[in-house]
Amino acid sequence: MQAVKTKQRAIAEAESELIRLVRQTESVSRVELARQLSLAPSTVGLYVDRLVGEGFLQEGRKATSSSGRPPTILELNPEAGHFIGVDFEASQIAITSVDFSQQVLQQEVVRILASDSAARVVEKIEAGIRSINHGSRLLGIGVGVPGVVDHQLGEAVHYQHIAGWQHIPLVEHFTQLFDVPVYIENNIRAMALAEQWFGSARGVSDFVCLGIRSGIGAGVVIDGRLHTGRNGLAGEIGNWPCERPEKGARELVPLERIASVRAILDQLAKRITGGAKTTLTLKRNRVDLEDMVAAAENHEPLTLEVLESAAGVVGRVIAQISLLLNPEKVIVAGPLAKLTDAFLEPIRQVVYPLSNTKHARAPQIVASEFGMHGGALGAAALAVHQWKPSR
Known part of the structure; x- marks a missing residue:
């Protein structure tokens, strides 16, 4: 049984890496994926067929070729699902949702009052996430947190500008509420990820x-x-x-x-x-x-x-x-x-x-370039890039 789970995890890792390569490249074929992943073309073919069947990838246009039959280009299916990113600090919560191809779908802002406790801020984050509804399935949530973060425990450790903000188990809390993978990062580091993947630092x-x-x-x-x-x-x-x-x-x-x-x-x-x-x-x-x-x-x-x-x-x-x-x-x-x-x-x-x-x-x-939504966009991208298909 353990061997089966280990194999399934390895397949999920390989397929998630395959999807990341498709994200990074505007046009990529099965042959090119096999070369970059150092896998047999037949193995890549099995992975691709499964991901196409599940709706994560789609067959796109034909690549230009000077000789022989041109290979088919693989693309992300934007309708495969969506991801939500949350970023907050003392005065407001910013929420951004992106589709499977990382295109922004919706952005919301929720105000935080000086009188709001830590519990009340968590409630506002939950309400903001629930306000996002695109009809497609939610695949993951990224949360950019101010102050100190414990990645191993999934906790927001400390933030002096919100009353009672001490050791808040955000990953466990939102995983239970929404039944999807939840990823946590310091919000300024989430901003850096947004700049790296979408902005001035590409x-x-x-x-x-x-x-x-x-x-x-x-x-x-x-x-x-x-x-x-x-x-x-x-x-x-x-x-x-x-x-x-x-x-x-x-x-x-x-x-x-x-x-x-x-x-x-x-x-x-x-x-x-x-x-x-x-x-x-x-x-x-x-x-x-x-x-x-x-x-x-x-x-x-x-x-x-x-x-x-x-x-x-x-x-x-x-x-x-x-x-x-x-x-x-x-x-x-x-x-x-x-x-x-x-x-x-x-x-x-x-x-x-x-x-x-x-x-x-x-x-x-x-x-x-992102204004108030940079951290939320980075948090959404964190969820996108950490996500793996269920196997």
Whole structure:
């Protein structure tokens, strides 16, 4: 019996690798698959016939050939099923569904209230997943989680910005609810996967995705592989010790207390309360994110000053990361990424002089293309690429 299960797992692995090759290649034949998988053409034929019969693959057009009968190209069947990706942080949940060929089907956003407990956030994630309905079968769920993740236990270990967020067994919980495979990853690393598979990092083997939202984290890809570290803590740079940018301040504090969206909004509120002149107004003693973004786009002086100060600190951190890892690109994700003149350009102005050394060149610093749905798209892609047919 054990031998049968082992053989079935091996077949599922081989078939999932076959599907991954079809995903990566716009046109591939059975012969080419056999060559890339180092398997006999007859074995590949059996796998392909089964996957076509089950509706995961479909026979496409004929390949062009100068001689002989042209081979038939294999394609993914987009209607074979769908995958759902979830990404959340302190203020919102983003949900994205993709079909079997990884084309986006639907995107939703659910707000998280400051009063929401961990249990309430899990309930909102569940409701958001249930709101996705395409008529095709659900094949898998990926969840991008803020803070620390335990991959082995399938737990979200800790996140300081949601009350009671400690050791939440998300994989077990959602597997029981939806009866499909569930995969978990840190949400900034999920953003990096989205950039690698769909975005600015396609074809780039070494890059860093820097997510700046309620906290700050980094998804690090080295030699084409996501780097998680010994305990899954790689990229937790929100705690990177940085010097406050205020004049005369020599105190070292965590990066995210200076340059996260939350910290920038707090700094603006502090300056306004202290009498600084600005067109911004406080709402319940806070500055609204949308108002801050609009003010930056309108070149409001106080907003530009605070953003430039935070960007300088981020730039110095990126310069140190660059000297350590030598990435080709650094992709900035989050609501500040679209502020090219007010935030991205000041970062570049700090990074380039510090990173252009005698034998090294500064990385390209670009904005993510995905907006608020990058992490959810990456989480969906994680489910897609981890999925295996049942055998």
